[in-house]
Amino acid sequence: MAVLVFADHDNASLKDGTHKTVTAALALSPDVDILVAGQGAKAVADAAAKITGVRKVLLAESDSLGQGLAEAVTALVVPLMSGYDALLTPATSQGKNFSPRIAAKLDVAQISEIVEVVSASTFVRPIYAGNALETVESADSKKIITVRPTAFKAAAEGGSASVETIDAGAGAGKTHFVDQKLVKSARPELTGAKIVVSGGRAMGSAEEFQRVIEPLADKLGAAVGASRAAVDAGYAPNDYQVGQTGKVVAPELYIAVGISGAIQHLAGMKDSKIIVAINKDGDAPIFQVADFGLVADYKSAVPDLMTALNAAGV
Amino acid sequence: MKVLVPVKRVIDYNVKARVKADQSGIDLANVKMSMNPFCEIAVEEAVRQKEKGTITEVVAVSIGPAQAQETLRTALAMGADRAILIQTDLDLEPLAVAKVLAAVIAEEAPNLVIMGKQAIDGDNNATGQMLAALLDWPQGTFASELEISSTSAKVIREVDGGLQTLEVALPAVITADLRLNEPRYASLPNIMKAKKKPLDIKEAASLGVDLAPRLKVLKVAEPAKRTAGIKVETAGDLVTNLKTAGVF
Ligand SMILES: Cc1cc2nc3c(=O)[nH]c(=O)nc-3n(C[C@H](O)[C@H](O)[C@H](O)COP(=O)(O)OP(=O)(O)OC[C@H]3O[C@@H](n4cnc5c(N)ncnc54)[C@H](O)[C@@H]3O)c2cc1C
Ligand SMILES: Nc1ncnc2c1ncn2[C@@H]1O[C@H](COP(=O)(O)O)[C@@H](O)[C@H]1O
Numbered sequence: 001m002a003v004l005v006f007a008d009h010d011n012a013s014l015k016d017g018t019h020k021t022v023t024a025a026l027a028l029s030p031d032v033d034i035l036v037a038g039q040g041a042k043a044v045a046d047a048a049a050k051i052t053g054v055r056k057v058l059l060a061e062s063d064s065l066g067q068g069l070a071e072a073v074t075a076l077v078v079p080l081m082s083g084y085d086a087l088l089t090p091a092t093s094q095g096k097n098f099s100p101r102i103a104a105k106l107d108v109a110q111i112s113e114i115v116e117v118v119s120a121s122t123f124v125r126p127i128y129a130g131n132a133l134e135t136v137e138s139a140d141s142k143k144i145i146t147v148r149p150t151a152f153k154a155a156a157e158g159g160s161a162s163v164e165t166i167d168a169g170a171g172a173g174k175t176h177f178v179d180q181k182l183v184k185s186a187r188p189e190l191t192g193a194k195i196v197v198s199g200g201r202a203m204g205s206a207e208e209f210q211r212v213i214e215p216l217a218d219k220l221g222a223a224v225g226a227s228r229a230a231v232d233a234g235y236a237p238n239d240y241q242v243g244q245t246g247k248v249v250a251p252e253l254y255i256a257v258g259i260s261g262a263i264q265h266l267a268g269m270k271d272s273k274i275i276v277a278i279n280k281d282g283d284a285p286i287f288q289v290a291d292f293g294l295v296a297d298y299k300s301a302v303p304d305l306m307t308a309l310n311a312a313g314v
Numbered sequence: 315m316k317v318l319v320p321v322k323r324v325i326d327y328n329v330k331a332r333v334k335a336d337q338s339g340i341d342l343a344n345v346k347m348s349m350n351p352f353c354e355i356a357v358e359e360a361v362r363q364k365e366k367g368t369i370t371e372v373v374a375v376s377i378g379p380a381q382a383q384e385t386l387r388t389a390l391a392m393g394a395d396r397a398i399l400i401q402t403d404l405d406l407e408p409l410a411v412a413k414v415l416a417a418v419i420a421e422e423a424p425n426l427v428i429m430g431k432q433a434i435d436g437d438n439n440a441t442g443q444m445l446a447a448l449l450d451w452p453q454g455t456f457a458s459e460l461e462i463s464s465t466s467a468k469v470i471r472e473v474d475g476g477l478q479t480l481e482v483a484l485p486a487v488i489t490a491d492l493r494l495n496e497p498r499y500a501s502l503p504n505i506m507k508a509k510k511k512p513l514d515i516k517e518a519a520s521l522g523v524d525l526a527p528r529l530k531v532l533k534v535a536e537p538a539k540r541t542a543g544i545k546v547e548t549a550g551d552l553v554t555n556l557k558t559a560g561v562f
Contacts, residue, residue, distance in 0.1 A: 093472065104448050111529065175454075289540045
């Protein structure tokens with residue numbers, strides 16, 4: 001059995017989700033290749049070749065692959081799948097966009113966001129906002145799978161696989177890239193961060209969100225997240241949303257400030273190692289999952305926390 | 315211009331799903347069911363486009379049990395013009411749903427499909443992309459803004475890291491994200507009017523589509539419960555606890 005892993009990257013650097021997906025792939029088969037689809041992404045392919053346990057790296061480059069267009073990725077991957085029994089893709093917004101398209105072209109199911117590999121045909125995945133875990137066995141000849149990276153350990157580096165350049169495929173057809181507005185941040189990326197500080201509706205404005213959440217995140221070297229309510233209200237950009245339909249995080253420490261703890265939010269953070277909640281309502285559901293709860297107004301609690309961190313030499 | 319809006323009947327988003335004691339699935343007996351929230355956003359978008367004049371007809375379609383008629387009546391009350399129920403008691407997987415929708419599209423010939431990005435029961439986030447693949451149409455997924463012209467649509471998409479803008483040639487499949495709009499509540503007069511709007515019912519089996527499941531559910535289990543920890547009195551206590559826990 002041979003498995004193809006789709007590399008997560010931004011054309012410049014390889015993302016950690018790839019290493020985690022390789023771990024899931026190695027649980028299916030020892031024959032794991034990585035596909036780097038992008039533009040100007042040679043450095044990414046070289047980095048992928050260093051992941052331990054990888055047989056070889058395929059590099060395909062074109063403008064539409066660099067833009068991550070689903071139609072272009074599908075045109076590239078579908079013919080490649082004649083040589084593979086499974087495709088594993090990190091469940092990023094890009095992966096979720098193209099992977100089902102590939103599955104339908106191959107007339108197979110997609111197994112979405114697996115969190116465990118039971119065997120080469122049996123997988124566990126969360127359903128109903130993580131309120132249940134479903135174990136499914138696939139009868140399809142080819143397994144098309146997206147992988148929730150936070151559920152797997154990152155594969156180590158130390159390998160030296162070969163990099164093979166392949167044809168980029170037929171392109172994006174009737175879809176045209178217009179532009180992209182990406183938020184540039186010096187902070188660690190949300191999904192891979194060791195510490196995440198998230199703000200909720202309680203912030204009341206974008207200015208307040210920045211004034212309260214960002215200094216705390218900077219102090220802790222943390223990534224910043226938000227509830228849907230905070231994103232909808234424009235306090236934080238869309239890609240900060242943590243939850244059932246946003247990003248899933250599982251950091252060492254998750255600090256929720258002014259977030260009530262709706263099931264849709266918990267779905268994205270309840271696998272964090274330690275959860276801290278700051279909320280002025282002692283009955284807020286977030287306290288049911290918090291290891292340490294501080295019932296207080298964030299307006300005084302966050303400055304106090306900064307002071308206490310300073311005093312403790314953090 | 316005609317738009318097709320697939321809507322799914324699911325557990326209401328306010329209800330906490332409970333796993334059956336025999337681990338065979340989720341207990342849906344006497345549970346409140348509603349239109350999937352992302353499908354509501356899709357219906358709202360189609361109706362707003364109609365109000366703007368870019369679309370002339372909105373057709374809602376649901377694949378599910380007889381009770382899915384209620385979901386379709388909700389879509390009609392929100393402003394859809396007519397509805398189609400493809401009736402089945404089977405719990406279809408996204409690939410089968412996409413195949414059924416492709417068969418409906420072969421008959422209805424819409425210029426555009428607007429649907430939800432994700433159903434909050436199975437959390438698959440797959441049907442729209444699969445439908446686009448089967449039809450060989452372009453896809454604009456996770457849309458937070460949609461501008462329709464006669465031959466194409468401009469879609470602003472929510473992606474990791476920010477927003478991406480694409481232009482897709484029509485016909486195309488668009489899937490709605492949370493920020494596309496805020497769905498309206500149907501007014502009482504509109505709920506009354508919806509009762510008179512046409513709702514066709516067809517048996518799924520009559521479409522000649524392969525509905526067979528590809529995945530066998532071996533077990534549905536409850537995840538490990540997280541137990542509530544302690545309440546601390548001050549920020550200082552919090553830091554002390556975090557230090558003890560080895561975070562710093
Ligand atoms: C289809 C669907 C998908 C969804 N997906 C997501 C998702 O992915 N992620 C997500 O987060 N949500 C999601 N939601 C929304 C979710 O249901 C909640 O509405 C949302 O998480 C609430 O955000 P919040 O906790 O910031 O706001 P609220 O629920 O309004 O909570 C605000 C909290 O702040 C506290 N507070 C107020 N003032 C202060 C103060 N001065 N100091 C301290 N505390 C204070 C209050 O006590 C309250 O608990 C989804 C909903 C639907 C229907
Ligand atoms: N049984 C169904 N009937 C109608 N539409 C559906 C059905 N199942 C899924 N869909 C559509 O597909 C979207 C995504 O669902 P899913 O891929 O299951 O997460 C939903 O928001 C609906 O628009």
